[in-house]
Amino acid sequence: MEKEFIKNTERSITLNVTGGKIDSFRSLEKTTGTVRVYENGCIGVAGCLGEPDENELTEKAKEALAFGIPYPCHMEEPLEMEKRQEKEIIPVPEFIPTMQAFLDRLGEMCPKFAFSNKISQTYNYTEYKNSAGRHLVSSGWTLSVELVIQNRGSGNLFDTFLGWSGDHFDPDALAGQVKKEYDAFYTPADLEPGRYPVIAGSFDLIARFFQHFVGDLYAAGASLVSGKLGQKMFSDKLSVQCDMNPETAPGTSFFDAEGCVASDFRPTIIEKGVLTGLLTTKKTAEQYGLSTLGTAAGAYDGVPELGFRSVYFEPTEKSLREMVPGKAVYVVVASGGDATPDGHFATPVQMAYLMEDGKLVGRLPDLSIRGDFFDMFGKDYIGTVHDDPLKGSMLSAVMMDVTK
Amino acid sequence: MIQFRDGFYADIRTEDRSRTFISYKAGILEEMKNRVEKQAFLRVYDGNLWYYSSVTDVDHLQKALDELYSAAKENAHILDDPMVKRFEKNQDSIMSFQDCSVRDISLKEKQDLLLSYLPLLSEDPCITMPMGEYLDRNSLFHFQSSLGADITYDYQTCGVVISCSMVEGEKKFTGNWQKGGTRFDQMQGLEEEIRKSVKEQTSFLRNSVPVEAGKYPVVLSPMAAGVFAHESFGHKSESDFMLSDESMKNEWELGKMVGSPILSIVEYGNVPGCGFVPYDDEGTKARKNYLIRNGALAGRLHSAQTAAALDEGMTGNARAIDCTFEPIVRMTTTYIEGGDLDFDELIAPIKKGYYIKDIRHGSGMSTFTIAPSLAYEIIDGKLGRPVQISVLTGNVFETLGLIDGLTKDVELLSFVTGGCGKMEQMNLPVGFGGPYVRVSSMNVQ
Numbered sequence: 001m002e003k004e005f006i007k008n009t010e011r012s013i014t015l016n017v018t019g020g021k022i023d024s025f026r027s028l029e030k031t032t033g034t035v036r037v038y039e040n041g042c043i044g045v046a047g048c049l050g051e052p053d054e055n056e057l058t059e060k061a062k063e064a065l066a067f068g069i070p071y072p073c074h075m076e077e078p079l080e081m082e083k084r085q086e087k088e089i090i091p092v093p094e095f096i097p098t099m100q101a102f103l104d105r106l107g108e109m110c111p112k113f114a115f116s117n118k119i120s121q122t123y124n125y126t127e128y129k130n131s132a133g134r135h136l137v138s139s140g141w142t143l144s145v146e147l148v149i150q151n152r153g154s155g156n157l158f159d160t161f162l163g164w165s166g167d168h169f170d171p172d173a174l175a176g177q178v179k180k181e182y183d184a185f186y187t188p189a190d191l192e193p194g195r196y197p198v199i200a201g202s203f204d205l206i207a208r209f210f211q212h213f214v215g216d217l218y219a220a221g222a223s224l225v226s227g228k229l230g231q232k233m234f235s236d237k238l239s240v241q242c243d244m245n246p247e248t249a250p251g252t253s254f255f256d257a258e259g260c261v262a263s264d265f266r267p268t269i270i271e272k273g274v275l276t277g278l279l280t281t282k283k284t285a286e287q288y289g290l291s292t293l294g295t296a297a298g299a300y301d302g303v304p305e306l307g308f309r310s311v312y313f314e315p316t317e318k319s320l321r322e323m324v325p326g327k328a329v330y331v332v333v334a335s336g337g338d339a340t341p342d343g344h345f346a347t348p349v350q351m352a353y354l355m356e357d358g359k360l361v362g363r364l365p366d367l368s369i370r371g372d373f374f375d376m377f378g379k380d381y382i383g384t385v386h387d388d389p390l391k392g393s394m395l396s397a398v399m400m401d402v403t404k
Numbered sequence: 405m406i407q408f409r410d411g412f413y414a415d416i417r418t419e420d421r422s423r424t425f426i427s428y429k430a431g432i433l434e435e436m437k438n439r440v441e442k443q444a445f446l447r448v449y450d451g452n453l454w455y456y457s458s459v460t461d462v463d464h465l466q467k468a469l470d471e472l473y474s475a476a477k478e479n480a481h482i483l484d485d486p487m488v489k490r491f492e493k494n495q496d497s498i499m500s501f502q503d504c505s506v507r508d509i510s511l512k513e514k515q516d517l518l519l520s521y522l523p524l525l526s527e528d529p530c531i532t533m534p535m536g537e538y539l540d541r542n543s544l545f546h547f548q549s550s551l552g553a554d555i556t557y558d559y560q561t562c563g564v565v566i567s568c569s570m571v572e573g574e575k576k577f578t579g580n581w582q583k584g585g586t587r588f589d590q591m592q593g594l595e596e597e598i599r600k601s602v603k604e605q606t607s608f609l610r611n612s613v614p615v616e617a618g619k620y621p622v623v624l625s626p627m628a629a630g631v632f633a634h635e636s637f638g639h640k641s642e643s644d645f646m647l648s649d650e651s652m653k654n655e656w657e658l659g660k661m662v663g664s665p666i667l668s669i670v671e672y673g674n675v676p677g678c679g680f681v682p683y684d685d686e687g688t689k690a691r692k693n694y695l696i697r698n699g700a701l702a703g704r705l706h707s708a709q710t711a712a713a714l715d716e717g718m719t720g721n722a723r724a725i726d727c728t729f730e731p732i733v734r735m736t737t738t739y740i741e742g743g744d745l746d747f748d749e750l751i752a753p754i755k756k757g758y759y760i761k762d763i764r765h766g767s768g769m770s771t772f773t774i775a776p777s778l779a780y781e782i783i784d785g786k787l788g789r790p791v792q793i794s795v796l797t798g799n800v801f802e803t804l805g806l807i808d809g810l811t812k813d814v815e816l817l818s819f820v821t822g823g824c825g826k827m828e829q830m831n832l833p834v835g836f837g838g839p840y841v842r843v844s845s846m847n848v849q
Contacts, residue, residue, distance in 0.1 A: 024456060025454070026455075030728070114649045116648045157640060221571045222569035337795060
């Protein structure tokens with residue numbers, strides 16, 4: 001009988017912000033434990049909330065083998081590896097005053113904006129070990145600033161948004177970016193309907209198509225990319241990976257729920273336009289004769305399941321200006337769109353700026369954008385930029401039809 | 405026995421939650437588990453800041469509470485605080501599911517029920533990836549506060565979800581069917597309902613045609629109308645968004661006309677189903693709240709914080725997805741009230757339009773969106789061919805004003821997957837529904 005043991009701990013401090021003022025402080029500490037055992041082609045799983053007792057969980061997992069859930073047993077080979085970042089980003093006693101000072105600064109710089117929602121600092125610890133001798137430990141801190149911004153007097157739930165997370169706190173950079181958006185927000189801009197470069201978060205652009213990279217759908221022939229593994233389908237400039245590298249995805253474990261570790265901590269789906277990988281677990285990989293991607297997730301008391309952490313688009317240019325000289329639509333909020341089964345995508349854009357030569361010049365009215373999956377990531381894919389406008393940001397540009 | 409201290413407001417919410425999840429994919433058992441979790445969420449308020457703690461060690465709540473007290477500052481006037489004055493002191497016990505708890509039904513019985521439905525997905529060759537899930541939840545909530553509130557109630561949902569990939573040549577479609585309820589026996593005998601739905605969806609795969617984009621009259625099913633009410637207006641009624649900007653109260657003045665005179669939208673936590681919340685997570689008793697009545701803005705949803713800030717009454721809408729989070733203003737069950745037509749009368753005047761039968765998702769800010777999964781043409785007052793529509797959009801307030809017909813009957817829907825998302829708190833169970841709703845013009849893409 002083979003066995004895996006996983007322990008996860010999450011500790012977080014979260015501040016609630018209402019109208020630029022911190023009005024609550026929440027502390028959370030949650031530890032979970034998991035044991036999975038494998039015997040005769042089946043898996044048994046047991047999990048607990050709180051500090052795990054490995055022996056007790058092992059006995060319960062053995063009992064769960066009786067459910068007869070088929071699962072292949074492919075233990076990862078022996079490996080000792082740990083990547084730990086134990087130092088908090090902002091000491092807890094300083095968290096409220098530091099963040100209130102930051103919010104006060106934003107309020108002074110942007111008096112017509114009202115800031116609300118959450119700022120949090122989170123510690124994640126994950127330990128994985130298996131009976132084949134693999135033992136992996138990951139830990140890290142993440143600071144997350146998720147501020148809803150209302151234009152005072154607009155009557156809207158929210159008008160724009162500041163979302164950033166990373167392993168450091170640079171109030172000057174964050175405040176500087178908010179000020180640039182603030183100045184552009186109150187400068188009306190317009191655009192004739194037509195085809196334009198559209199800049200958005202890389203994952204936001206591909207999110208509605210992500211199901212098509214799931215191994216099950218691929219094998220069923222129901223994916224837009226079914227039968228195309230190993231084939232060139234997209235732009236030469238497009239390389240898409242799952243980011244499990246703590247250098248670029250702070251707080252993320254560098255291994256998946258089945259103990260898989262990718263060579264550069266970034267399992268690859270698309271390499272220079274060629275479809276090279278699909279989202280699988282060890283079970284679905286074996287079922288469909290595919291490779292294990294190494295991005296599995298799983299509830300603490302559950303069988304491994306499909307998972308995906310942060311997306312990583314390989315950068316193609318160094319700055320937004322290099323990537324998109326001239327006019328572009330810089331999307332901040334685009335909610336509610338969808339794609340038809342044959343890959344035609346359309347979404348309203350609730351908040352966008354006109355960008356020229358990499359600079360925000362004004363706020364655009366409500367727009368609609370449309371594109372086709374194969375074109376958006378094929379002939380219409382322009383590129384990806386990292387760390388512009390903020391360290392840790394990742395933005396991609398594609399040509400799309402823009403209408404009002 | 406919890407010892408609350410003078411000079412603070414405090415409350416403790418505990419939940420004992422049992423969940424069952426069984427899933428099959430392509431005839432193979434994927435997951436079968438029953439998870440039982442006990443968690444608590446504690447709050448202390450000193451008149452300046454809220455201090456929250458989420459704990460899994462429910463045997464030592466006094467210790468966790470005392471830690472929060474030590475972080476807060478004693479306030480001799482805390483009972484005069486406008487927010488604290490609004491907290492209710494209800495003492496009640498509402499146990500609706502003791503005689504039919506899903507905790508008392510064996511995993512084997514639940515598994516057998518699901519297995520009985522899976523063969524229905526083998527009746528058409530276009531189905532390539534049949535999947536089935538059984539889900540249930542039974543929760544026992546206990547709320548107590550320093551003001552003397554002491555409430556216990558139970559909550560239950562269970563359901564079956566069937567989904568599949570459908571492929572024929574180059575045509576692809578993702579089929580879905582779901583039945584949500586509150587009792588296990590409601591999940592039995594569903595064969596014909598499932599068979600009928602699968603047949604409709606395979607027909608959609610084979611026969612649907614692309615829509616001609618443009619502006620058309622649209623008829624929304626109770627499902628689509630419910631999502632529209634929830635997304636387009638329900639979220640705007642959550643008054644926490646009004647706290648940051650004093651001008652909001654003028655923008656959202658009660659009595660202002662915001663929709664067609666035939667439109668009334670209700671929000672009520674005491675409706676059986678997945679949005680059943682007889683007491684909210686601050687111990688406030690559910691009320692029937694009109695958000696829109698005869699086209700006029702009639703009310704909004706509150707927690708104690710927002711009710712105090714806007715000097716309005718409590719509504720019973722402070723909710724958290726679980727004991728990891730603090731309660732915030734959320735919906736429970738939201739629905740449009742019925743009108744005076746039947747379905748045939750509703751579609752009769754439409755020369756060319758669309759009927760939205762089922763949807764994948766919706767959203768609503770200044771512009772709403774609805775992504776249909778099943779839609780049909782309406783030609784000369786009759787239903788026609790199935791059509792592929794990627795999204796319906798429109799300005800929320802313009803569209804609320806363009807509602808010009810409602811059927812008499814109202815259907816309220818309950819679900820076991822998905823739910824409402826708001827910032828960090830995703831998948832909160834909510835109910836919604838309404839009559840069939842006719843809108844004179846919507847942007848169809």
